[in-house]
Amino acid sequence: MSGHAIEGYARGWFAVCFSEELPAGTTRPLRYFGQDLAAYRGEDGQVRILEAHCAHMGAHLAVGGTVVGNKIVCPFHGWCFDGEGHCVEIPYSKKIPPRAQQKTWRAQDRNGLTWLYFDPSGAAPPFDVPVLPSYGSEDWLPWNTSTYHIKTHPREIVDNLADRAHFRTVHRTEINEFDFSTDGFTATQFAKGTSYLPGGGTDNFASTTTYHGPGILLMNFDGALKNVMLFVHTPVDENNVDLRLLLTLKIVGSKEKTEGIVKSYMDNLRSGFEDDIRIWEHKIYRDPAMLCEGDGPIGKLRKWYRQFYGPPQQGGLSRPPSLGTAE
Numbered sequence: 258m259s260g261h262a263i264e265g266y267a268r269g270w271f272a273v274c275f276s277e278e279l280p281a282g283t284t285r286p287l288r289y290f291g292q293d294l295a296a297y298r299g300e301d302g303q304v305r306i307l308e309a310h311c312a313h314m315g316a317h318l319a320v321g322g323t324v325v326g327n328k329i330v331c332p333f334h335g336w337c338f339d340g341e342g343h344c345v346e347i348p349y350s351k352k353i354p355p356r357a358q359q360k361t362w363r364a365q366d367r368n369g370l371t372w373l374y375f376d377p378s379g380a381a382p383p384f385d386v387p388v389l390p391s392y393g394s395e396d397w398l399p400w401n402t403s404t405y406h407i408k409t410h411p412r413e414i415v416d417n418l419a420d421r422a423h424f425r426t427v428h429r430t431e432i433n434e435f436d437f438s439t440d441g442f443t444a445t446q447f448a449k450g451t452s453y454l455p456g457g458g459t460d461n462f463a464s465t466t467t468y469h470g471p472g473i474l475l476m477n478f479d480g481a482l483k484n485v486m487l488f489v490h491t492p493v494d495e496n497n498v499d500l501r502l503l504l505t506l507k508i509v510g511s512k513e514k515t516e517g518i519v520k521s522y523m524d525n526l527r528s529g530f531e532d533d534i535r536i537w538e539h540k541i542y543r544d545p546a547m548l549c550e551g552d553g554p555i556g557k558l559r560k561w562y563r564q565f566y567g568p569p570q571q572g573g574l575s576r577p578p579s580l581g582t583a584e
């Protein structure tokens with residue numbers, strides 16, 4: 258079998274908070290990938306993410322630390338670090354120890370979320386967070402959001418993309434057409450079907466749902482209404498995940514009228530998603546799964562997903578995207 262075992266954390270872009278949760282001039286402690294991280298936003302509006310614990314005596318930079326200009330000052334003895342993690346000032350010493358340096362992570366804001374690129378090797382990201390034309394557009398509502406803390410492994414969430422057979426039982430949805438393909442760092446599901454709504458009625462839909470790397474799921478859904486959804490998950494540790502769900506509806510008629518619909522739409526979406534969560538939190542992972550006709554290409558999806566684990570020089574990530582197909 259090609260690829261490698263799923264151990265540790267996938268390499269890729271992961272959402273660590275909503276951008277508005279980290280205003281300019283503030284810090285935010287984060288715990289992801291089994292480690293503590295310190296995020297802060299400089300006065301220039303740029304996010305920066307450092308290892309949390311100060312090189313000096315280990316205080317958490319984002320718990321009581323302050324932002325000065327575009328630098329962060331440790332709350333314990335006032336050592337000051339720049340966005341590259343270098344200690345640039347110690348208020349009581351002229352000499353700065355040459356190894357006074359915090360590890361840093363690539364970070365950026367896009368589509369209303371703050372993202373970290375996770376790769377312990379420090380290699381440059383081979384793909385980027387997709388730009389969503391609906392974000393900030395006058396034709397679409399602002400995001401409606403929910404955050405979940407889920408006791409599961411990311412591979413369970415990702416499996417869902419190829420799992421054709423669970424739609425009927427978990428989501429009360431009949432799938433008439435289903436297709437799945439992978440291309441380098443993306444994996445895409447096309448589906449056409451009918452949803453049976455919890456409050457009665459049906460919705461005939463066509464959807465295109467794509468993973469952009471291991472942690473960003475983008476869904477374009479065309480039914481009674483058009484919507485764009487992001488399901489972005491980030492591992493807290495090897496058994497827990499934070500998942501943020503973001504929904505926007507295309508404005509039909511007036512903004513007010515569409516806003517009047519969005520709450521019940523979001524409630525439906527959440528309830529369907531919570532049905533998935535209940536399964537994930539109590540299941541075990543079978544590998545290989547005992548598959549049968551009609552199950553969907555779970556094996557193909559798992560093979561695609563494995564490229565994000567293990568040493569980059571052995572995986573798809575060291576190859577350019579055009580050559581990166583995991584087939």
Ligand code: FES
Nearest residue numbers: 311313314331334
């Ligand atoms: S622990 Fe950070 S300055 Fe001392």
Ligand SMILES: [Fe+2]
Nearest residue numbers: 417423427533
């Ligand atoms: Fe599902």
